[in-house]
Amino acid sequence: MSPLLLQGVASGIVTGCVYALIALSLVIVYKSSDVINFAGGEMVMLGGYLGMFALLWLGLPYLLIFPFGALMIFIVGALFDRVVLTRVVGRAIPGQSILVAMIIGTVGLSYVLKGAVRVIPYTEEVRRLPPFSSGAPIFVGPVVLQHQDIAIVVAAVAIMAALWAFFSFTLVGKALRATSQNPRAAALVGIPVRAMSMTAWGLAAALAGVAGILLAPKLLITPDMGVIVILALAAAIIGGFVSLPGCVAGGIVLGVVQNLIGLYVSSRAISLAPFLVIMIVLLLRPQGLFAGKAAAKKV
Amino acid sequence: MTAPLFSLRDVGVRFGGLRALNRFSMDVAQGAIHALIGPNGAGKSTVFNCVSRFYRPSEGDIVFEGESLLRVPAHGIAARGIARTFQNIELCRRMTVLENVLIGMAPRVPGYFPFAPSRKRTGAERDALAEADALLKRTSLMRYRDTPAEELDFGHQKMLDLARALAAKPKLLLLDEPAAGLRNREIAALDALLVDLARNQGITIVLVEHVMAAVRALCDRCIVMSSGRKIAEGATADVLSDAAVVKAYLGGGPK
Amino acid sequence: MSVIRTTLFAAALAVVLSAPARAADPGITDSEITIGLFAPMSGPLAAFGLDALQAARMWYEETNKKGGIHGRKIKVIVEDDKCVPNEVVAVVKKLITVDKTFIVHGGSCTAAAVAAQEFVTREKVPHVMLNASGDGAVIPPTRYVFGAFAGTQRTVGATLAEFAVKELKGKRVAVIAHDDDFGVANSTTFKAVATALGAQVVAAELISPRVTDVTAPLLTIRAANPDVIVSTAYPGPAVLIGQKYGEFAMMKTPLVQAIQGIPVPSVYAKNVGNDAALANFYYGSPLNDLTEGPKQQKWLALYKQYYPDRTPSGFMTYGLPSAMAVTRALEKAGRDVTRESFIDAMETLNFETEVIAGPTAFAKDRRDGARSSIFVKFDGKAHTLMPGVYTWDGKAGM
């Protein structure tokens, strides 16, 4: 294996985890309210700015900006669900797909978040959060990795494990899963469905915010960094858009494929990679690589 | 008895491990009203879904007028004269009653390609409209001609489901619990309509039913199912007094 | 009877023919010239346009304070075009057909300016671009559009190549650029001039402006082991390149970054976050001095005076040369200026702006104003001006 390939794969895994972190947030939203959150990228951006605000203006220690950012964006996500989505779902006409209206709602949210950040002066320049852990790069054979890269990989796996534990063992987690599978049945057994949906959106938003703080040193903070949601969507699709481990696997596959295309095809084709992958995956397995067999709809 | 109009031969359907239908066979005679009865989960709706080609049987064959339906695509079933209603009413909710009936006529209105503005095509639309109105009168839905289906009460929605099926001028009509949830007055009207369809227009009817009174009053023949297998078939009177059938219904079920 | 009719007809004809000696162009009265000024003032590209527009407006105010031009004051109508082609065309059409301005002055994005080019040519209205630095609207030159007051992408490519080969003695040069109209123009010209000067282009990587990771292109460049690396990326990707260049310890090879990626050098250094990566780092600039250098101080002070609560972006002073050209041309065209005589005057301009390196000049067959660039060595703190002004000869990469 040539050093070039090794370095390409290693860096691909790191960027893959970046996509996976955001994909996790998108999947939680999809599983809880059946809608694609097109404002996911903007929540990541908000996380970056809040992290920077907390670190530079409030002077919080680095470790504290994660909970700070997570809490603030949890509120944004929960509020959006409470104020906007429940109203859209409530007023929707049975039968008519509310998916379209909710998608436009998330698009509206993405413009609101970008607009709000851009109104604050000094957000024009490109900014960068100092890395969580800096230090000399680590050499693993020919491969060179930054501390921050390793932090991202560890964080991705840790968050995925924490989510898995949360959804499997905690009461709230199980209630969330029940609500997402069958809201009416969940309501019947006394689960506060509306609170669950708020929690799900809040959790997904907080996750995107934490991802923002983690990625800011690597991705640079601008009001338009939210464009990365497209790559997170690709990662989520490869993972079947329903399974959490699928997201991390999907992200890593996408990250590595992008680097390989960049190295061996042409750097110009890198930006085409996610879209080709999405189309190929959905052509071969309409329900995604890691999801179960396509369920026949019971009449 | 002449060759059956429609029959299932050793049909098997499996969902993962669950055997929804287990070597199930039945015969339907032309012009007669048949009842398909059995406890919940016996596989009654699965039979209908196999005929409508929503499910693909793993073994056996379904024959209609001597032709195997397994090679016919889903939309070809209606064109061959088989129409059905659905257990939990599936309607085009935001379309008017008239439009729902017109949809039922799909196989018979020519000019499938939208942009063929031939004289024949607009003529066909006019005839389809006239026929739809006649059908609405017969099923006493004329009053609701232009109201969206979702605004109808339960009884009328059931009737619209039936009207849409009749719109295809079927030779075989599959009714999935037509009487469920209807008030007595509506059941009586339904029975009269079904008898008229079978006796006067020669339409063969198979209805899945739990209301024994309706089965006794209407059906000439009866097929009883339990957990995917046929346990009795024959004239309604004999079948209903058969020991195995009584046991299947009253609990215990065949070992 | 017919005699009366013919004399009446002759009289009517005479009146029509002797219409005012010169049909006065719209947008100009005895006391006022109306200029339509537009730039992106909101949305993602506001940083590129807002300050440049305010600098141009400042110059017009200064001119008015000094008594205007030939007794006329300059009145400005300002519009925000967000750099979206459809909106730029809408804004230009509104300024010309509704507000009836004398000329239109604006445009920080080339694609948008090209979208409006055919319209202004048909309506015969001079369009002076603001700080757009693409080649699309000015090469090939058309009569009614003047632009590139801070140099085109061909100038960027040519001057980078000259600096890399002559100053840095580069023999095996590499370039990384975007796959948009800017990137294709500057990388093609860079390759043409570099090979003409005897160097070999060992790697040419094109990346998307929306890139979030540049590992692959940097690895390919490192594998080609060039002796000079040149980047014409925008601010975001330029920092990513700087970071990876540092991570892969490529500092022994000098890295030269074009100005479009480094509006404020100190912010660039902070974002790369690793001063070791700037050990062998240079950046090009079309200005005549460092962004905060002495020659630029007077403009920054003037800007502070007009807009006290706004700290300008690095592209602020780029808005001045176009305004200076307009006022000079109006001055030259005299009291009864028309749109056509204004263009003839613009074509004779050749003057020093004290903002841009090298003269700003136009001609019958030249519509790109500036063609020079300086280079600066930057180690994160200190900026040292490299000797010489590099100029594109106007032919290479055509």
Place this chain on the structure above:
Amino acid sequence: MYGAPPLTRLAPLALLLLAGFALPLLLPQYFLYLGNFLMMFAVLALGLDLLLGWAGQFAFAHIAFFGIGTYATALLNVRLGVPFVVGMPLAAMLAGLIGLAIGFPATRLRTVYLALATFAFAEAAQWVFNSWDKVTGGPDGLRIAAPNILGYRVGTDPTAFPVMAVILALVIAATMYLTTSKFGRAMCAIRESEHVASASGIDVRSTKAWAFAISAVYAGIAGGMYTLFQSFVNPDVFGFQQIVLLLSMIVVGGLGSIPGALIGVALLGLLPEVMRTTMRGLLIWQELVYGLILIGAVMFMPRGIWGFIAGRRGSR
């Protein structure tokens, strides 16, 4: 009202044609340019509404077909000298064929995957427009020569306005005809319940594929209309923002109805112009206000403005 749409429904089209020929003599070019822009988007929106509002297929690929229509018409004219009258239909046909090719595999996908697969197709198409330098001119874009229609030189706003009005009128009439035809009912049936459709003898897969193809033809026609009044096209015209703008137009206007699509186009089409003039001092807030408008529209009028009006007036 089935069969050919009765004459009363066609009356507003006569009004449109009248305006198409009268307004160029009255209004300055700026308003004509806005008019052309809205008429092009109206055809585009009607095409997407057929697929999304009528057939219930949640697809994002529409802008890609718009791009194919534009580039094909422009290239046929610029490179091969094919006149507009032949070029535009050819381009629309090409878009339709590609739509059909996309339609068949897409019919197997459920809503969210269909949305994402078609979204990926649109982004991939834009990448092709941006990278295929030799043919589409790549990032430098393509200059469009002013087409002439049977000797009548078009290319400026006043000259293009009547032609656009005629095309839009024909497209609206075709849409009326289509939605009240059997195919139109088949599309609605699929949206409401695929099981009913299939049990009633409607070939679900081929109806979906035809819906894709016809909606792609609409986008191809809109692409042709682009070359009538614009002189330059570059890949950014077919980017993500345009997909979102188009989707917002038909949702805010009202899904599954011709007046709804037209209202949505008019409102969101003119919104940037209105905001730019009214929010003089607050230009930086435009993006935030646009987002709030979208959220407000889906919150308070889930059936769109036309649904709201129609609901109020009691007509269906």
